Amino acid sequence: MIRPDPAPPAPVAVVGLGADGWEGVPEAARDALRAADVLIGGPRQLALLPPDCGGERIAWPSPLRPAVPRLLAAHAGRAIAVLASGDPMFYGIGRALTEELGPGALRVLPHPSSVSYACARLGWPAEDVEVVTLVGRKPGRLAAALHDGRRLLVLSAGAATPAEVAALLRDRGFGPSRMRVLEQLGGPTERMTDAAAADAWELPPGDALNVVAVECRRAPDALRLGAVPGLPDAAYEHDGQLTKRHVRAATLGALAPAPGELLWDIGGGSGSIAVEWLRTHPSCRAVTVERDPVRAERIGRNAERLGVPGLGVVTGAAPAALGELPRPDAVFIGGGLTAPGLLDACWRALPAGGRLVANTVTLESEALLADAYRRHGGDLVRLAVAHAVPVGGFTGWRQAMPVTQWAVQKTADTADSAGTAGAEL
Numbered sequence: 001m002i003r004p005d006p007a008p009p010a011p012v013a014v015v016g017l018g019a020d021g022w023e024g025v026p027e028a029a030r031d032a033l034r035a036a037d038v039l040i041g042g043p044r045q046l047a048l049l050p051p052d053c054g055g056e057r058i059a060w061p062s063p064l065r066p067a068v069p070r071l072l073a074a075h076a077g078r079a080i081a082v083l084a085s086g087d088p089m090f091y092g093i094g095r096a097l098t099e100e101l102g103p104g105a106l107r108v109l110p111h112p113s114s115v116s117y118a119c120a121r122l123g124w125p126a127e128d129v130e131v132v133t134l135v136g137r138k139p140g141r142l143a144a145a146l147h148d149g150r151r152l153l154v155l156s157a158g159a160a161t162p163a164e165v166a167a168l169l170r171d172r173g174f175g176p177s178r179m180r181v182l183e184q185l186g187g188p189t190e191r192m193t194d195a196a197a198a199d200a201w202e203l204p205p206g207d208a209l210n211v212v213a214v215e216c217r218r219a220p221d222a223l224r225l226g227a228v229p230g231l232p233d234a235a236y237e238h239d240g241q242l243t244k245r246h247v248r249a250a251t252l253g254a255l256a257p258a259p260g261e262l263l264w265d266i267g268g269g270s271g272s273i274a275v276e277w278l279r280t281h282p283s284c285r286a287v288t289v290e291r292d293p294v295r296a297e298r299i300g301r302n303a304e305r306l307g308v309p310g311l312g313v314v315t316g317a318a319p320a321a322l323g324e325l326p327r328p329d330a331v332f333i334g335g336g337l338t339a340p341g342l343l344d345a346c347w348r349a350l351p352a353g354g355r356l357v358a359n360t361v362t363l364e365s366e367a368l369l370a371d372a373y374r375r376h377g378g379d380l381v382r383l384a385v386a387h388a389v390p391v392g393g394f395t396g397w398r399q400a401m402p403v404t405q406w407a408v409q410k411t412a413d414t415a416d417s418a419g420t421a422g423a424e425l
Contacts, residue, residue, distance in 0.1 A: 011062075013029075014084060038056050115153055117185035154213075159207065163201065179195065180193050264332070280305065357405065
């Protein structure tokens, strides 16, 4: 007798809840919660459920992410419902569940997000608003979103976040920015504060469930930071080891960052190349390798101040320090080109389509780049910048040291033979 295949497991229900609690849950989501054998969520969310949701209630432990596979495996075969705040797929638990189970194993029943509510209350078109979450993230990342005239919604980590946002705005030259705090959005105790400048922010901490609305206004004397590579040199703390503004812009153009890509920045100096790579898109990633501990600490400070505190800083000498790094999409070599094996190691690490850009001002390193260009093609250019300076009562040009730059994209042919291609360099 042929036995029928067992029925596939029921999808995990992922139900969004708002500050309005059970009253705001649609009937389809209520049915999923009543039918669940297991209810997983935060203590606040679990407390919102009525008694007729009779499943076993389990609060997420901390840290949450490592517990996801363990809890799901422990209750395999049972009807599971996971509770989320608002829209589970917007900075919520839905991401972790999708990564663990795949989208086909989930039934997501969203609630309006706090961002939707905030835009509705403020009269802000959602497509014109940038959202920055500080939940489980460093406040410094907000700095990358600060541009005069922009509207931001900051997802708070708790009651102290509004004051932290105000302090950061003041520190980064955006003290005139107008702030509002929106609490318990969609719930019976919803509240929105009056607008106040970050310079004059004195409100005490309020409800932990809040969103901060910011209308960015730059102080007249604050340094202007644009949205494209080539920030002013004055934006960086440095000891002279800095890829200067115009060369930096040309270098980032050759590196061609795209969302989600990873950069190795070798010989970080002040970290300017990695910092501006990261500022091109929030999903970009970068690791900088710097052998000088003092400079490595300085790179961290520059990254924090310029809104990309997620920059990884490895203190060590390349190529030895490269062995444990994840495979890059692009490599920039700004120092140490003459270190034995460095260029070889970077070339071998690149996948097909990966880019390598190297800058130098010395004849010895220039000879290495000329040989690499002869063997592998790409573009070999010399970048020369001159600045107007006073000459007595007149004005003349002062030439900076010219920079030789080799930029190349690795092809599928050279990737296939990566084991020998590196040796040819």
